[in-house]
Amino acid sequence: MRHLYDAFQRAMLTTAFRITNNRPDAEDAVQEAFVESFQKIGQLRQTRRYGGWLKRIVINKCLDKQRKHLRWEAPRQILPDTTDEETWYVGIPLEEIRQAIQQLPDGSREVLVLYLFEDYKHREIAEQLGISISTSKSQYQYALRRLRTQLQKWKHDAI
Amino acid sequence: MTPFEKYLRERREALQGPDASPEVWDNIVEAMSTKSAASLRVSYRKWLTVAASLLLLIVAGWYWQSQPPLSTQVPTALLAYPDFEDQNFAELLDVQLAQIKASAVPAEYQNDLQQLLDQVAYLDTTYATQVKQLETRYSEDVAKQVLRYYQTKVALLTKIIREIDKINRYDNAKAKPSKRVPLKL
Numbered sequence: 001m002r003h004l005y006d007a008f009q010r011a012m013l014t015t016a017f018r019i020t021n022n023r024p025d026a027e028d029a030v031q032e033a034f035v036e037s038f039q040k041i042g043q044l045r046q047t048r049r050y051g052g053w054l055k056r057i058v059i060n061k062c063l064d065k066q067r068k069h070l071r072w073e074a075p076r077q078i079l080p081d082t083t084d085e086e087t088w089y090v091g092i093p094l095e096e097i098r099q100a101i102q103q104l105p106d107g108s109r110e111v112l113v114l115y116l117f118e119d120y121k122h123r124e125i126a127e128q129l130g131i132s133i134s135t136s137k138s139q140y141q142y143a144l145r146r147l148r149t150q151l152q153k154w155k156h157d158a159i
Numbered sequence: 160m161t162p163f164e165k166y167l168r169e170r171r172e173a174l175q176g177p178d179a180s181p182e183v184w185d186n187i188v189e190a191m192s193t194k195s196a197a198s199l200r201v202s203y204r205k206w207l208t209v210a211a212s213l214l215l216l217i218v219a220g221w222y223w224q225s226q227p228p229l230s231t232q233v234p235t236a237l238l239a240y241p242d243f244e245d246q247n248f249a250e251l252l253d254v255q256l257a258q259i260k261a262s263a264v265p266a267e268y269q270n271d272l273q274q275l276l277d278q279v280a281y282l283d284t285t286y287a288t289q290v291k292q293l294e295t296r297y298s299e300d301v302a303k304q305v306l307r308y309y310q311t312k313v314a315l316l317t318k319i320i321r322e323i324d325k326i327n328r329y330d331n332a333k334a335k336p337s338k339r340v341p342l343k344l
Contacts, residue, residue, distance in 0.1 A: 001191075001332070005184055014175040031183050035190045089163050097167070098174050116164060117171045144164065 001038055008051055009034075012058045018113040019062040021102055029061035059118065063110070063128055072107035072139070092151050100150045108143035111136050185334050192329050210278040213311055217285050220304050252309070255316040260344050262323050265330045265337035272319065272326075272342055279315050280344075282308060 009030065016026035037054045044053055089097075101109060110129065114120040115136075120128070122136040129136070160168075167174075264272055286308045289301050323342075330336045 002184070005187065009179045009183070010175060010177075013177075013179045017176050027179055027183050030179055031186050031190070034183075034187050038187075038191060086162050089166060094170060094173055098176075101174075116168055117174075144161075148163065 004038075004050065005034060008054055011051075012054060015055060015113075015118065016058050016062050018101065018117065019059065019110055020066060021106065021109065025065050026062070029058055029065060033057040033061050055118070059114070059128075066106065066110065067130070071105055073105040073142070088148070088152060088155070092155055096151065096154055097147075100147050100154070103150065104143050104146060108139040108146070111139040112143035112147075115140050188332055188334060192333050210275060210315065213315075214278060214281060217282060217304070217308070217311075251313055252316065255313070255320060256344060258320055259316065259323070259342055262320075262327075263339035263341050264323055264326055266340045267337060268326050269340050269342065272323065275315070275319055276342060276344065279312060279319075282312055282315075 012030045012033065013026055016029045017023060020026045020029065033054060036057055037050070041050075044050060101112065104112065107129075111125055114125050114128070115122065122133050122140070125131075125136045126133045131139075259276070286305065289305050289308070292298070293301050293305065327339075
């Protein structure tokens with residue numbers, strides 16, 4: 001079991017942290033997910049699917065924790081784009097991008113993480129978060145635009 | 160999908176965070192051992208019930224057999240009983256008992272396992288009486304009971320060995336394994 005933990009803990013913690021934006025909650029979710037997976041590992045028909053199966057458990061644990069205090073922000077508050085350049089993000093360190101994602105409001109951050117990093121469909125996100133598909137889509141676009149605004153500001157200040 | 164979305168998706172691995180703190184694994188091990196211990200405790204209770212029921216059946220059978228016979232039977236050697244020779248019970252039991260004798264378990268499980276072994280040992284007293292009975296007067300039913308004794312003992316010891324193995328595996332996975340003590344046979 002230790003080898004499974006060693007192989008997956010970092011990726012699982014990353015996913016959990018992206019969703020919860022809170023290290024103690026993320027570690028709790030990862031811990032609970034590993035315990036559940038070890039107890040139910042006999043139900044897994046193909047062991048090579050362990051990683052994907054475990055990630056689903058982690059995400060569900062995180063969403064269970066988040067549902068209680070999920071905060072949504074109305075997309076209309078966004079500032080207009082300051083550039084039309086397609087490759088505006090080039091030169092921005094990944095660490096800045098990671099921090100900018102963490103600073104997104106909970107709801108839009110979760111939609112962005114699930115859609116962009118975890119390959120969920122908007123239909124699945126809507127089901128998981130108890131929102132409509134159109135809300136999922138609009139929150140995703142809002143997250144992208146907000147990221148863009150924030151990162152362009154960083155780039156402008158850095159220059 | 161815009162170039163920025165593609166850029167993020169392609170770099171999702173590079174956007175990974177740090178490792179989990181060491182307490183996470185310790186807590187997983189602790190949670191697993193607590194849950195395992197709980198399930199083992201249930202399993203022991205079940206086992207004790209099964210062992211007690213078997214014992215009761217055997218004692219009742221022995222009592223019934225020790226009553227005066229209603230008819231005389233032709234004495235035959237015990238080993239001539241069909242199925243008996245083929246199964247090599249004595250050798251199998253020797254191996255199992257040696258395996259248990261060589262093992263050590265966490266101190267907190269010693270009593271539970273010892274109780275099971277004591278029940279198995281009690282079966283031996285019934286067995287001795289039945290064999291004595293067979294030597295003086297052969298009975299097909301008693302011979303069947305002796306065969307059943309061997310089958311039961313082998314099955315019980317097999318399960319006890321498995322339990323010992325399971326307990327030790329969970330204990331080894333703990334950050335601080337418990338002190339081990341031997342079992343008395």
